[in-house]
Amino acid sequence: MYRLIQQDGHAKSGEFETVHGTIQTPVFMNVGTVAAIKGAVSTIDLNNIETQVQLSNTYHLHVRTGDQIIKKMGGLHKFMVWDKPILTDSGGFQVFSLAKLRKIQEEGVYFNSHIDGRKIFMGPEESMQIQSNLASTIAMAFDECPPHPAEKAYIQNSVDRTTRWLIRSKKEMDRLNNLHDTTNKNQMLFGINQGGTYEDVRIEHAKVISEMDLDGYAIGGLAVGESHDEMYRIIEETVPYLPLSKPVYLMGVGTPANILEAVDRGVDFFDCVYPSRNGRHGHAYTGLGKMNLYNAKYELDDKPIEEGCSCPTCQTYSRAYIRHLLKAKELLGMRLLVLHNLYFYNHMMKEIREAIRSKRYKQYKKQKLEGLMQYNDK
Amino acid sequence: MYRLIQQDGHAKSGEFETVHGTIQTPVFMNVGTVAAIKGAVSTIDLNNIETQVQLSNTYHLHVRTGDQIIKKMGGLHKFMVWDKPILTDSGGFQVFSLAKLRKIQEEGVYFNSHIDGRKIFMGPEESMQIQSNLASTIAMAFDECPPHPAEKAYIQNSVDRTTRWLIRSKKEMDRLNNLHDTTNKNQMLFGINQGGTYEDVRIEHAKVISEMDLDGYAIGGLAVGESHDEMYRIIEETVPYLPLSKPVYLMGVGTPANILEAVDRGVDFFDCVYPSRNGRHGHAYTGLGKMNLYNAKYELDDKPIEEGCSCPTCQTYSRAYIRHLLKAKELLGMRLLVLHNLYFYNHMMKEIREAIRSKRYKQYKKQKLEGLMQYNDK
Numbered sequence: 001m002y003r004l005i006q007q008d009g010h011a012k013s014g015e016f017e018t019v020h021g022t023i024q025t026p027v028f029m030n031v032g033t034v035a036a037i038k039g040a041v042s043t044i045d046l047n048n049i050e051t052q053v054q055l056s057n058t059y060h061l062h063v064r065t066g067d068q069i070i071k072k073m074g075g076l077h078k079f080m081v082w083d084k085p086i087l088t089d090s091g092g093f094q095v096f097s098l099a100k101l102r103k104i105q106e107e108g109v110y111f112n113s114h115i116d117g118r119k120i121f122m123g124p125e126e127s128m129q130i131q132s133n134l135a136s137t138i139a140m141a142f143d144e145c146p147p148h149p150a151e152k153a154y155i156q157n158s159v160d161r162t163t164r165w166l167i168r169s170k171k172e173m174d175r176l177n178n179l180h181d182t183t184n185k186n187q188m189l190f191g192i193n194q195g196g197t198y199e200d201v202r203i204e205h206a207k208v209i210s211e212m213d214l215d216g217y218a219i220g221g222l223a224v225g226e227s228h229d230e231m232y233r234i235i236e237e238t239v240p241y242l243p244l245s246k247p248v249y250l251m252g253v254g255t256p257a258n259i260l261e262a263v264d265r266g267v268d269f270f271d272c273v274y275p276s277r278n279g280r281h282g283h284a285y286t287g288l289g290k291m292n293l294y295n296a297k298y299e300l301d302d303k304p305i306e307e308g309c310s311c312p313t314c315q316t317y318s319r320a321y322i323r324h325l326l327k328a329k330e331l332l333g334m335r336l337l338v339l340h341n342l343y344f345y346n347h348m349m350k351e352i353r354e355a356i357r358s359k360r361y362k363q364y365k366k367q368k369l370e371g372l373m374q375y376n377d378k
Numbered sequence: 379m380y381r382l383i384q385q386d387g388h389a390k391s392g393e394f395e396t397v398h399g400t401i402q403t404p405v406f407m408n409v410g411t412v413a414a415i416k417g418a419v420s421t422i423d424l425n426n427i428e429t430q431v432q433l434s435n436t437y438h439l440h441v442r443t444g445d446q447i448i449k450k451m452g453g454l455h456k457f458m459v460w461d462k463p464i465l466t467d468s469g470g471f472q473v474f475s476l477a478k479l480r481k482i483q484e485e486g487v488y489f490n491s492h493i494d495g496r497k498i499f500m501g502p503e504e505s506m507q508i509q510s511n512l513a514s515t516i517a518m519a520f521d522e523c524p525p526h527p528a529e530k531a532y533i534q535n536s537v538d539r540t541t542r543w544l545i546r547s548k549k550e551m552d553r554l555n556n557l558h559d560t561t562n563k564n565q566m567l568f569g570i571n572q573g574g575t576y577e578d579v580r581i582e583h584a585k586v587i588s589e590m591d592l593d594g595y596a597i598g599g600l601a602v603g604e605s606h607d608e609m610y611r612i613i614e615e616t617v618p619y620l621p622l623s624k625p626v627y628l629m630g631v632g633t634p635a636n637i638l639e640a641v642d643r644g645v646d647f648f649d650c651v652y653p654s655r656n657g658r659h660g661h662a663y664t665g666l667g668k669m670n671l672y673n674a675k676y677e678l679d680d681k682p683i684e685e686g687c688s689c690p691t692c693q694t695y696s697r698a699y700i701r702h703l704l705k706a707k708e709l710l711g712m713r714l715l716v717l718h719n720l721y722f723y724n725h726m727m728k729e730i731r732e733a734i735r736s737k738r739y740k741q742y743k744k745q746k747l748e749g750l751m752q753y754n755d756k
Contacts, residue, residue: 320447331417
């Protein structure tokens with residue numbers, strides 16, 4: 001159940017009620033690919049860095065450890081000890097980006113596991129079954145993620161199939177939610193809008209899927225190589241055709257600036273590997289831009305990464321100590337940076353919500369974007 | 379200042395007062411080689427797993443990042459944010475085990491850094507200067523760690539030089555503690571007993587160094603390839619010739635069983651990489667023996683590593699989840715195991731202290747050793 005609390009221009013802030021608690025939007029979901037955030041971050045940590053939602057990857061959990069085992073362990077929440085909402089993706093994106101020798105048919109996709117090469121088939125029904133086994137709060141419909149760039153005819157074909165797959169996804173999810181041994185009988189389903197960079201295809205698809213009573217709507221297939229301006233244009237053109245009474249999720253995006261722009265165009269949900277991946281590579285996000293903690297200038301710097309930051313890292317350790325850890329290849333260095341970066345994203349979302357709810361989002365966005373341009377670490 | 383609280387047979391329990399707080403002995407020092415515990419464990423974590431003392435390695439900190447930088451940052455305590463005692467080794471052991479092309483002279487050791495190959499000289503004065511820059515609570519004298527096995531004549535020669543180096547170490551430490559810009563003017567110095575497996579050399583050396591008024595005494599050069607029985611025999615023969623009014627530190631030892639036996643022979647201080655190294659390799663210490671969390675039998679096991687354990691890992695996560703993390707190569711798995719293992723060691727020392735102080739150590743040791751034999755994971 002989504003409740004729109006405030007609109008400020010096209011930016012919107014709402015509350016999304018789930019069986020695992022209420023999500024305040026706009027929200028950034030912290031990516032825990034295989035039921036753990038990379039960088040040795042635990043669910044205990046997530047509670048200390050303002051995390052609302054955790055995202056896990058269906059494809060990864062299916063090919064390693066296996067969703068059957070996680071079902072036997074009582075579902076993802078019990079398995080990883082996280083009682084707040086979890087969103088699982090459909091596996092589609094990974095099938096199209098990671099798996100080898102894939103073959104797309106009307107029934108679904110045949111591919112080889114990137115771990116051990118074994119043959120796997122995944123269609124809408126299989127994706128829903130895996131996600132039902134994982135018992136996430138929100139499941140994503142199974143879609144095709146077409147390559148970029150692609151001819152319009154290819155995209156149109158692909159989008160039509162994605163619509164048919166969405167209908168099958170919803171039917172299968174309804175069936176699964178009614179089985180007696182289903183762990184989360186209230187599992188929600190988000191549909192995914194596709195259409196590449198062709199706004200007419202996007203809009204037509206948005207209209208079609210809006211007709212189906214889904215719990216939320218995602219915009220997929222962006223941030224795959226198109227320019228930022230192209231991405232913003234597609235979001236701007238598409239969002240007005242998705243229901244205002246449902247949350248909008250922009251998949252796999254992005255930088256703090258990307259998020260600020262997408263929020264301004266009506267997006268509620270985000271996820272991205274940047275804060276954890278960049279943390280593992282020595283980069284820290286701050287309100288003044290990105291820092292590279294490997295830089296020699298931090299060798300004797302006893303300040304926290306970001307002055308005034310309330311994350312566990314900044315509350316305790318200096319830039320000099322973190323640089324030392326990175327140079328000495330101590331895993332603690334990347335862990336401290338990932339904690340800071342996730343906190344930075346989560347906390348920025350909190351500021352965004354406050355700005356929208358007090359109707360000063362444009363001003364907040366302008367100031368924030370200016371701030372993010374200060375540092376220029378290589 | 380060491381205060382003997384209770385003796386139970388040869389086992390002893392005391393309090394060791396330092397400028398960074400009082401250490402209850404017997405104690406296990408948690409090894410943070412380059413000012414961080416391997417496995418992404420922070421000093422915040424150490425406070426949650428009953429850690430009393432942290433050990434850092436002089437050689438490692440000297441060749442990477444550098445003690446000059448740590449001095450400028452206010453010393454190790456401030457640098458890594460740890461206000462309890464820190465012991466630094468002398469660098470000797472690493473010079474003899476890690477460094478390349480070393481040449482031992484009366485003045486000290488010439489060697490090449492194992493990181494970048496650059497030529498370094500380290501003698502007693504240099505070791506004290508580096509440890510003074512690090513500003514640890516307790517510094518270790520610079521000694522030679524002879525190879526095992528070695529001829530008696532070689533060992534005798536080496537021990538005589540180690541005595542001369544100890545005199546120079548003490549003189550230099552006194553000088554450094556009186557300099558106006560020294561960070562910790564109360565830095566303590568422990569001498570190191572050597573003598574290989576020749577008990578007459580060990581005893582003679584123990585008598586000589588006991589004459590010098592040092593803050594504590596270590597037994598070095600054990601656990602380098604001799605049998606456990608040989609090690610226990612040397613400890614048993616040597617400890618009686620070290621002052622009862624000072625703490626005894628057995629360097630680099632060992633398994634829980636080794637510690638139980640050494641305590642029974644009068645040892646106060648321990649350090650060993652086993653709990654963190656084994657944790658990183660998927661092994662967990664428990665009162666029932668060592669577990670290998672990679673084993674398939676833990677795939678669906680929802681129990682904590684050790685039932686009744688109060689460590690952060692056992693309070694939250696299951697064997698099945700930790701096995702999943704290890705198999706998926708998620709760093710969180712090793713982190714959770716290192717936390718458990720360090721807690722296991724620290725907590726066993728607490729039990730040991732309680733057993734000695736209530737004069738039931740023999741009985742405690744017997745029961746504990748029997749327990750440790752239960753599991754037999756490969």
